[in-house]
Amino acid sequence: MSPAPDFVGLCAGCMHARVVESRRGSRFWLCELSRIDPSFPRYPPLPVLACRGFQPAPARAAPDTPERSSQ
């Protein structure tokens, strides 16, 4: 189960964030900026409330939104 966006903070809406799932089903928020800038933690402590690297992610469909059936 993924943490609610309020708990994650800025990473939940950042284009540099990627959710990584462990074999045991735990989910972690990975900061892709850490690959090119070591001043960013690979797994930032949550919630991230302020971040100089934050860039809004493109809009995407909510994962829990049920698909509409054509009737």
Ligand code: SF4
């Ligand atoms: S740049 Fe900041 S807000 Fe974006 S994923 Fe990394 S830590 Fe999170």
